[in-house]
Amino acid sequence: MSDHIRRNTQHVSCQNQLKFKYVLTDSWFCSNENMRYIKHNCYKNFVMACKSNRLISLSEGDKRHKISQRVDTLEFQKGQSVKVWIAGVDFALLLSKEVFKNRDGSTGELYLLCSDLDCSDELIQAIYQKRWNVEVFHKSLKSNAGITRSSVHAIRTHRNHQFLSIYSAFKLETLSLKLNLGKFGFKAKLYMKTLKTAFTELQSLKAVSA
Structure with missing residues (x-):
């Protein structure tokens, strides 16, 4: 910044x-x-x-x-x-x-x-x-919510991306506290769940087309 x-x-x-x-x-x-x-x-x-x-x-x-x-x-x-x-x-x-x-x-x-x-x-x-908690939040914004990975150029679209990234980071924080999991551990668990769902769906599609 x-x-x-x-x-x-x-x-x-x-x-x-x-x-x-x-x-x-x-x-x-x-x-x-x-x-x-x-x-x-x-x-x-x-x-x-x-x-x-x-x-x-x-x-x-x-x-x-x-x-x-x-x-x-x-x-x-x-x-x-x-x-x-x-x-x-x-x-x-x-x-x-x-x-x-x-x-x-x-x-x-x-x-x-x-x-x-x-x-x-x-x-x-x-x-x-107290600043350390801000650093941890910024790390989560970049690593978990992808706030820096925006390819848009319009100001309005960029602002929307920034807002949704911040909202996602807060949502992730809330869920990780409820589940008593670290933010990065929760993200990994969610990611694996998504991959398993996608793999199951792929296997179903293969069975139909066979």
Whole structure:
């Protein structure tokens, strides 16, 4: 999703008075333009993952004098976020660091920028964790509902495809919860059932034509 489409989505969400407090993004969308747009145009706060080489200043004076450092060189106290400034952004931010273990046992680090200066470090990380459910839903949209596999060109037809894909993903979610099956497991079971039905029908047609 491009920055333009993302900002347009945020604008429509605000225009439709959709109730939300924070915009969550990965580091791909952690741009100064997006930060300013969310804060000044949507009047909302955000929590964004940022890259470890992002340059930050530790005071407004340092920012004015272009004194900055990479976020991965900053020392953090456990459970505390740091107030920082970024060139090109006209408001202060909170920088939070999360340390986690990967499946292979290695250690990873996640840096988060938050525009809500009243947030605690724990709350910043808790808010950002909610984004994972959105990622899972997007994966289901692409893998199970085929939202990206549209060959149409007309805007109206494309919108219909988008809507029906989202509706299908929600329907799949509802059914998988009722049957206590994972979405991908439910899809596989449904697919096998369809193949068996088609094979039975084929055998019937062969018997008739024999």
